[in-house]
Amino acid sequence: MIELSGLTKRYGDKVAVNNLSFTVRPGIVTGFLGPNGAGKSTTMRMILGLDHPTAGDVRIDGRHYEQLKDPLTAIGALLEAKAWHGGRSARNHLLCLAQSNGIADSRVREVLETVGLTAVARKKTKGFSMGMGQRLGIAAALLGDPRILMFDEPVNGLDPEGIHWIRNLMKSLAGQGRTVFVSSHLMSEMALTAEHLVVIGQGRLLADTSMADFIARNSRSYVRVRTPQRERMRDVLHTAGITAVEAGGGALEVDGGKPERIGELAAQHQIVLHELSSQQASLEEAFMGLTAESVEYHAQAGPAPGPAPGQAPGPAPGQAWGDGWRKG
Numbered sequence: 001m002i003e004l005s006g007l008t009k010r011y012g013d014k015v016a017v018n019n020l021s022f023t024v025r026p027g028i029v030t031g032f033l034g035p036n037g038a039g040k041s042t043t044m045r046m047i048l049g050l051d052h053p054t055a056g057d058v059r060i061d062g063r064h065y066e067q068l069k070d071p072l073t074a075i076g077a078l079l080e081a082k083a084w085h086g087g088r089s090a091r092n093h094l095l096c097l098a099q100s101n102g103i104a105d106s107r108v109r110e111v112l113e114t115v116g117l118t119a120v121a122r123k124k125t126k127g128f129s130m131g132m133g134q135r136l137g138i139a140a141a142l143l144g145d146p147r148i149l150m151f152d153e154p155v156n157g158l159d160p161e162g163i164h165w166i167r168n169l170m171k172s173l174a175g176q177g178r179t180v181f182v183s184s185h186l187m188s189e190m191a192l193t194a195e196h197l198v199v200i201g202q203g204r205l206l207a208d209t210s211m212a213d214f215i216a217r218n219s220r221s222y223v224r225v226r227t228p229q230r231e232r233m234r235d236v237l238h239t240a241g242i243t244a245v246e247a248g249g250g251a252l253e254v255d256g257g258k259p260e261r262i263g264e265l266a267a268q269h270q271i272v273l274h275e276l277s278s279q280q281a282s283l284e285e286a287f288m289g290l291t292a293e294s295v296e297y298h299a300q301a302g303p304a305p306g307p308a309p310g311q312a313p314g315p316a317p318g319q320a321w322g323d324g325w326r327k328g
C-alpha cells in the first residue's frame, strides 16, 4: 500500500505537487492520470525518496522509503529516465543490482525470462531499442519480487505487442495481490488496464475513483437511429416516453432506450430503419474535459473544433463532469 498525505512539492514559485492525499491499494491496478506537467513524475519520485517533499508525507506499507530495509524487495519502479550504463549487458546490469541489494543471482535469469530479454541478455544495452529498454527497466523493477510496483508511462515507445504485454503483466501482478501504480497521460490506455483511477491536474487531486464509476459518470451512452421517416420515428418514441434529439447526418440520438425496444417500436409502426446502433461517448473526451483547465502547455492549433456531427458538445472546462464525484 502507498499512502500520500498532504504531499506537496515546490520548485521556487512553481507548485509541482499540491497537497495530494490518496491511498494506492493492493490487488488492483491503479492508474495515475494527468496531462503533461501535472506532477505525476514528481509524485512518483517523492514516493521513492528521490525528491524530498516541501510538505506532507508519503509511506510505503507504513514506512518512509529510507526506512525500508531492502527497498527493492518492498517497491520496484520503472521511472521515465533510463538509469543504466550502455556499455553493460542487460544481464550484468541486473546482476549488479541484485548483488548490491542482497538478491540471489538466479533471480536475474527469471526476470529476463519474464520480460522476454533472455535472447539478448549478454548484448550491450546501448544497442537496445526503446521497447527493449522499457523491458529491461521492468526487469529491474521485478528483481526484488516486491509487493509494490510503480511504473511511470510504461507504454511509451512500445509497439502494439509490447503494449499488450505490459497491460497483461500489470494485471497479473495485481492479480497476485501486489500494489500496482501506473502513470499515463492517456485515458484510453488506462481504461483497458486500471481498476482504480487517481487523476491530477496542476499538482492537485481531481478524482480518486473506481474506473467503473468514472466510466458510468463520464461516458454518455445512447442509441443512434437513422431512418428516412425521422419525424414519424421521433413521434413514436415520444409517445413511448423516450426522448430523441436530432443529430447530424439525418440521424436521431436516443437517450434512455434500448436498441431492442426502439427496433420493436419501429417494426410495430412499419418504420424503415437504416441504422440502429448503441454508442458510447469516448472516455478520452471525458478526461480532457476534466483536466482541460489544468493543461500546462496548450497546442497553438487555432480555435478548438466544434463537436462532431451528431455528437453532444462537451462541457465547458470545470463544468458538468461535476465536482460531486470528486473525492478528497
Ligand SMILES: Nc1ncnc2c1ncn2[C@@H]1O[C@H](COP(=O)(O)OP(=O)(O)OP(=O)(O)O)[C@@H](O)[C@H]1O
Binding pocket: 011, 014, 015, 016, 034, 035, 036, 037, 038, 039, 040, 041, 042, 043, 185, 296
Ligand atoms: N527539478 C525541477 N525544477 C523545476 N521544475 C520542475 C522540476 N521537476 C518538475 N518541475 C515542474 O513541475 C511540474 C510537474 O512536472 P512532472 O514532470 O512531475 O509532471 P508529469 O505529470 O510527470 O508530466 P509528464 O507527463 O510531461 O512527464 C512541471 O511544471 C515541471 O516543469
